[in-house]
Amino acid sequence: VVSTQSDGESTDTSSFEVPTNHDGDFEVPVFTYTPKPLAGETNRAAYIYAHGGGVVSGTAADNQNLLKNMAHVLGLVVFNVDYRIAPETKCPNNIKDFYEVIKYVSKNADSLGVDPSKIVIAGDRRWWYIW
Numbered sequence: 001v002v003s004t005q006s007d008g009e010s011t012d013t014s015s016f017e018v019p020t021n022h023d024g025d026f027e028v029p030v031f032t033y034t035p036k037p038l039a040g041e042t043n044r045a046a047y048i049y050a051h052g053g054g055v056v057s058g059t060a061a062d063n064q065n066l067l068k069n070m071a072h073v074l075g076l077v078v079f080n081v082d083y084r085i086a087p088e089t090k091c092p093n094n095i096k097d098f099y100e101v102i103k104y105v106s107k108n109a110d111s112l113g114v115d116p117s118k119i120v121i122a123g124d125r126r127w128w129y130i131w
Contacts, residue, residue, distance in 0.1 A: 010072035011035055018104045023093040029082040030101055031060055032112075033071040045076040046114040048105055050083065050098050050123030057085060063124070077114055079105055 012034045017027035038044050049067060051058045060082035071078040083097035102121055109116040 011068045012039065013068070018101050020097055020100045022096045023089050026084065026097070028097045028101055029060065031064070031080040031082070033068045033078040033080065035072045035075055038075065038077070042110070042113045043115040044113055045118035046079060046105060046120070047076050048079045048081065048102055048119065048121045050081055052124040
């Protein structure tokens with residue numbers, strides 16, 4: 001965990017990085033929003049989120065408040081992925097960044113306190129092509 005903080009309200013925020021090497025060495029930043037009532041639980045549902053922007057704009061910070069609220073209201077852990085965008089990388093490397101995070105969360109579900117059978121992936125706007 002790179003950092004951990006409380007928003008003073010309903011969720012705790014932490015972050016970590018997932019290493020990739022499909023387009024040079026890169027650490028994909030991931031921000032985690034955990035509802036305070038779920039702290040310490042080990043069978044939590046998880047939502048891995050891809051921000052919008054058509055892979056040419058946007059950042060994980062764009063919907064941070066919405067995702068914190070979603071985590072609290074729905075009672076799940078949100079993993080907010082800050083994948084690379086153009087021109088820093090070309091498609092499909094941004095999709096591969098997101099995919100590496102999916103694999104990481106799945107493989108490390110126990111240490112992340114999530115149930116591997118309760119992981120969902122989604123995003124907004126142009127992320128339809130991840131399916």
